[in-house]
Amino acid sequence: MKNLEAELKQLIIDTLELEGVNPKDIASDAPLFSGGLGLDSIDALELGVALKKKYHIHIDTNSAELANYFASIKTLAGFVVSQQNKSTL
Amino acid sequence: MTDVPESSRTLPKNSGIQEIRLGFTLQHWCLWQSKETPFGEFWPGGEVLPYNGGRADVSFFPMMQSRRLSPLARAVSAVAWHSRQQCGDIPSVFLSSHGESQYYFEILQGMAGGEGVSPSRFSLCVHNAIAGLSSIHNASYQPYLSLAGGTEGMFAAFLEAGGILLETSKVLVVWYEQALPDAYQAYLATSETTFALSMILTRGGGPGHQLRLARRPGKGGSNAEDCTTSLVQTILEGRRSAVCHLEQSIWQWSLDDA
Numbered sequence: 001m002k003n004l005e006a007e008l009k010q011l012i013i014d015t016l017e018l019e020g021v022n023p024k025d026i027a028s029d030a031p032l033f034s035g036g037l038g039l040d041s042i043d044a045l046e047l048g049v050a051l052k053k054k055y056h057i058h059i060d061t062n063s064a065e066l067a068n069y070f071a072s073i074k075t076l077a078g079f080v081v082s083q084q085n086k087s088t089l
Numbered sequence: 090m091t092d093v094p095e096s097s098r099t100l101p102k103n104s105g106i107q108e109i110r111l112g113f114t115l116q117h118w119c120l121w122q123s124k125e126t127p128f129g130e131f132w133p134g135g136e137v138l139p140y141n142g143g144r145a146d147v148s149f150f151p152m153m154q155s156r157r158l159s160p161l162a163r164a165v166s167a168v169a170w171h172s173r174q175q176c177g178d179i180p181s182v183f184l185s186s187h188g189e190s191q192y193y194f195e196i197l198q199g200m201a202g203g204e205g206v207s208p209s210r211f212s213l214c215v216h217n218a219i220a221g222l223s224s225i226h227n228a229s230y231q232p233y234l235s236l237a238g239g240t241e242g243m244f245a246a247f248l249e250a251g252g253i254l255l256e257t258s259k260v261l262v263v264w265y266e267q268a269l270p271d272a273y274q275a276y277l278a279t280s281e282t283t284f285a286l287s288m289i290l291t292r293g294g295g296p297g298h299q300l301r302l303a304r305r306p307g308k309g310g311s312n313a314e315d316c317t318t319s320l321v322q323t324i325l326e327g328r329r330s331a332v333c334h335l336e337q338s339i340w341q342w343s344l345d346d347a
Binding site: 017018019 | 153
C-alpha cells in the first residue's frame with residue numbers, strides 16, 4: 001500500500017502539473033481538496049481520468065462515497081485497491 | 090502586408106466606396122515570441138519580453154494559477170499582465186484565429202483512439218478560456234471579448250476596440266497565434282512561432298503615437314493570419330506603415346509620431 005501511495009502522489013503531481021511540489025510534500029492523510037493541496041473540481045475530474053487510464057478501474061460518478069474516496073492519498077489508495085480487487089474477482 | 094510609401098498613407102477619395110477610418114493613440118505595446126528577438130529599432134513605447142528558453146515567464150502568478158497554462162496561454166498571460174501594469178484594470182479584446190489548436194487536435198486524436206478527454210484540456214480549448222484566465226490572473230472586473238476575427242482577421246480587434254472606446258477611455262487588445270498541428274498545415278496558412286502581442290489603445294488625438302487605420306472594400310490575396318504575423322514583424326523592424334489585402338477588404342495603417 002505504501003508503494004501505491006507513493007505512486008499516487010507522483011501521479012497527482014504529474015497529472016495536475018503541480019510545479020515545485022515533491023511527493024514528500026504530500027502527507028498521505030492530508031486532505032487533497034477543501035484546503036490541503038488546494039485542488040479544485042477540475043482537478044478531481046482530471047484525476048479521475050488519470051486513475052482510469054493508469055489502473056483500468058471503474059469510477060462510479062454517481063456514488064455518494066466518491067468524495068470520501070478522493071479525500072486523501074490514503075483513502076484514494078484504498079479505493080484503487082478495492083476496485084482492482086473487484087475487477088479480478 | 091506590404092510597405093507603403095509615406096506619401097500614399099492616405100487612401101484616395103473614391104465616391105461609392107465605403108471607407109472606415111479608425112484612429113487610436115498607442116500607449117503601450119508588449120510582445121513575446123517563441124524565438125530569440127535580436128535587438129533592433131522596434132516601435133517606440135513598448136517592450137519585447139525575454140525569450141526565457143521558449144516559455145514566457147509567468148512566475149509573477151501563484152503556481153496554482155499558472156500550472157495549467159499552455160505555451161500559448163503563458164504568452165498571452167505574460168503580455169496582458171505586463172500591459173495591465175501600465176494601465177490598471179480596463180476592458181479587453183483578445184483575438185486569435187485558431188486559439189488552442191494544439192490542444193483540441195490532441196483531444197480529437199484521443200477521442201478517435203477511444204481515450205478519455207482531459208477535462209482541463211477541454212475547458213482550456215474553449216476560445217474565450219485564455220481571456221478568462223487573464224481576467225482571473227489580474228482580478229479584473231472589466232468586460233472582455235474573445236474573437237476569432239473571421240474575414241477581417243486581426244483588424245476585427247481594432248473594430249471592437251474602436252467601439253469600446255466610444256464608452257470608455259482605454260482598451261487592452263491582445264493578438265495571439267501558434268503553429269497549427271501538422272495535419273492542418275497543408276490547408277491553412279499558419280504562424281511558424283507562438284506569439285502574443287498586446288496594445289493599450291486610447292482614443293485618437295491623445296498624447297502619444299497615433300495608430301491610424303483605414304478599411305475599404307476590396308479583393309485581395311493575403312491570408313488573415315499572415316497579416317498578424319506581419320504586424321509583429323513590422324513592429325520589430327520599426328516600420329511605420331503597411332497595407333494588408335484580405336479576402337473582402339483592404340486595410341491600410343500607419344503609426345505616426347504625436
